[in-house]
Amino acid sequence: MKIANIVGARPQFIKAAAVCAAARADGRIQDYLIHTGQHYDADMSDIFFTQLGLPRPDVELGIGSGPHGQQTGQMMMALEGTLSDLAPDVTLVYGDTNTTLAGALTAQRLGIPVAHVEAGLRSFNRTMPEEINRIVTDRVSSILFCPTKASVENLEREGIAAGVNLVGDVMVDVMRGSVTWARMGILGDLGVRTGGFYLMTLHRAGNTDDHERLETILKAVAKLPHPVVFPAHPRTRNKMSEAGLEPEGNLRMIEPVGYLESLALQMHARAILTDSGGVQKEAYWLGVPCVTLRDDTEWVETIETGWNLLAGADPELIAAGVERFPPEERPPLYGDGSTARLIVERLAAGPPWGESMPKPKPVPVRRAAARAVAAAATKASAKPPPKKKGAVKKSTKKKASK
Numbered sequence: 001m002k003i004a005n006i007v008g009a010r011p012q013f014i015k016a017a018a019v020c021a022a023a024r025a026d027g028r029i030q031d032y033l034i035h036t037g038q039h040y041d042a043d044m045s046d047i048f049f050t051q052l053g054l055p056r057p058d059v060e061l062g063i064g065s066g067p068h069g070q071q072t073g074q075m076m077m078a079l080e081g082t083l084s085d086l087a088p089d090v091t092l093v094y095g096d097t098n099t100t101l102a103g104a105l106t107a108q109r110l111g112i113p114v115a116h117v118e119a120g121l122r123s124f125n126r127t128m129p130e131e132i133n134r135i136v137t138d139r140v141s142s143i144l145f146c147p148t149k150a151s152v153e154n155l156e157r158e159g160i161a162a163g164v165n166l167v168g169d170v171m172v173d174v175m176r177g178s179v180t181w182a183r184m185g186i187l188g189d190l191g192v193r194t195g196g197f198y199l200m201t202l203h204r205a206g207n208t209d210d211h212e213r214l215e216t217i218l219k220a221v222a223k224l225p226h227p228v229v230f231p232a233h234p235r236t237r238n239k240m241s242e243a244g245l246e247p248e249g250n251l252r253m254i255e256p257v258g259y260l261e262s263l264a265l266q267m268h269a270r271a272i273l274t275d276s277g278g279v280q281k282e283a284y285w286l287g288v289p290c291v292t293l294r295d296d297t298e299w300v301e302t303i304e305t306g307w308n309l310l311a312g313a314d315p316e317l318i319a320a321g322v323e324r325f326p327p328e329e330r331p332p333l334y335g336d337g338s339t340a341r342l343i344v345e346r347l348a349a350g351p352p353w354g355e356s357m358p359k360p361k362p363v364p365v366r367r368a369a370a371r372a373v374a375a376a377a378t379k380a381s382a383k384p385p386p387k388k389k390g391a392v393k394k395s396t397k398k399k400a401s402k
C-alpha cells in the first residue's frame with residue numbers, strides 16, 4: 001500500500017508527524033511526503049520537521065505564497081505530475097488549507113482515492129476560505145477521518161456516509177508524545193513566569209486583512225493586565241506593517257516559535273487568545289482557558305464545555321474572557337491519542353473505500369416540496385380526463401335545466 005501525504009502549512013507538518021510515525025511503526029504502508037511549499041520560512045516549516053522527527057519530504061514543490069487562485073492552481077499543476085509519477089494507492093490530505101484543496105482535487109481528477117484527515121468540520125461561515133476548502137475536500141474524498149461526532153453529523157447532513165470513520169484527532173497524539181519535551185526555557189528567555197502572562201496567536205484572514213478589526217484586537221489586548229506573548233504569523237506581521245500598526249502596551253510581539261516552545265507557552269499561560277483551530281484544542285487539552293478571536297468555530301465542543309469563549313473582536317468580552325474562572329469539568333475530547341494508529345490501520349486494510357462524490361440526500365424541505373408535487377400529480381391523474389366541448393355544453397345544459 002503506497003500512500004502520498006500532501007502537506008504544506010504549519011499545522012499539517014504537525015498532523016502528518018503523527019501519521020507518518022504510526023505508518024513507520026505499522027510497517028504495512030509505504031508512505032511518501034509531498035511538501036507544496038505553502039509555508040517556507042524556517043520557523044514556519046523546517047523547525048517542525050526537526051522537532052517532531054518528521055522525515056524530509058520526498059518531493060518539495062516550492063510553490064510559496066500568492067493569491068488563492070494562483071497558489072492553488074500552481075499547486076495543482078505541480079501535483080498532477082508528481083502524483084501521476086508516484087501513482088499512490090491513496091492520497092492523504094490534512095485539514096483545510098489551499099494545500100488540502102489542491103491535493104484533494106488533483107488526486108480525485110487522476111482517479112486516486114482521497115483520504116481526508118479532519119473531515120466534516122464546519123464553521124458554517126462561507127466567507128472563510130478554509131470552509132470552502134473543507135466542503136470541497138470532503139465532497140471528493142473516499143475516506144473521511146472525522147475527529148468528532150459533530151463532524152460525522154455534519155457529513156450526514158450533507159449526504160456523506162460512505163467512507164466515514166470516527167477516529168479522533170491526530171493532534172492529541174502529537175501533543176501526548178511531545179508534552180514532556182516542551183521547551184520551558186522560552187519562559188525565562190522572554191522574562192515571563194507561570195500564570196503571569198497571556199499567549200496570543202492571530203493569523204486568520206478575517207482578522208488580519210480587515211485593518212480596523214486588526215487594530216481593535218491589538219489595542220484591546222495591549223490593555224490587558226499582564227504581558228501578552230504574541231508569536232506573530234508572517235501574514236499578521238505584514239498586515240500590521242501595511243496598516244502602520246505597532247505593538248503597544250502589554251503586547252510582546254515575537255517571531256513564530258517552534259511546536260515545543262508553543263506547548264511550553266500554552267501550558268504556562270494564564271489564558272490563551274487565538275483564532276487558530278489547533279490552538280483552541282491544545283488550550284483545552286492543557287486545561288488553560290481560551291478566548292477565541294472569531295465569531296464562530298468548528299471546534300464547538302470546546303465552547304460547550306465552557307473552556308473556550310467566542311469573543312470576536314469585542315474588547316470587553318476579550319478582557320472579561322481572559323480573567324474568567326475555568327469550569328470544574330474537562331471531559332476528554334477528540335480521542336485518546338490512538339488516532340494516527342486507527343488511520344493507518346484503516347488505510348492498511350485497503351479497499352473498498354467509500355464512494356467518491358456521493359449523491360446528496362434530499363434535505364427535508366426538498367422532500368416536503370417533492371411530496372407536495374407528487375400529491376398534486378396524483379390528484380391531477382385521479383381527475384377524469386378533460387371532457388370534449390360538446391359534453392361540457394351538455395352537462396351545463398343539464399345543470400341549467402334543474
Ligand code: UD1
Binds near residue numbers: 129233235238
Ligand atoms: C494558511 C491557511 C490557514 C491556516 C494557516 C496555518 C489557507 C487559505 N489558509 O493561512 O487555514 O490556518 O495557513 O498557519 O490555506 N508567509 C510568509 N512565510 C511563510 C508563509 C507565509 O511570509 O513561510 C506570508 C506571506 O506573505 C503569505 C502570507 O503569509 O502571503 C499568508 O500565507 P498563506 O499560506 O497564504 O496563508 P496563511 O495565512 O498562512
Ligand code: UDP
Binds near residue numbers: 256276
Ligand atoms: N504553533 C507553533 N508556533 C507558533 C504558533 C502556533 O508551533 O508560533 C502551533 C500550535 O501549537 C498548533 C499549530 O501550530 O499546534 C496551529 O497551527 P496554526 O495556528 O498555524 O493553524 P490552524 O490550526 O489555525 O490551522
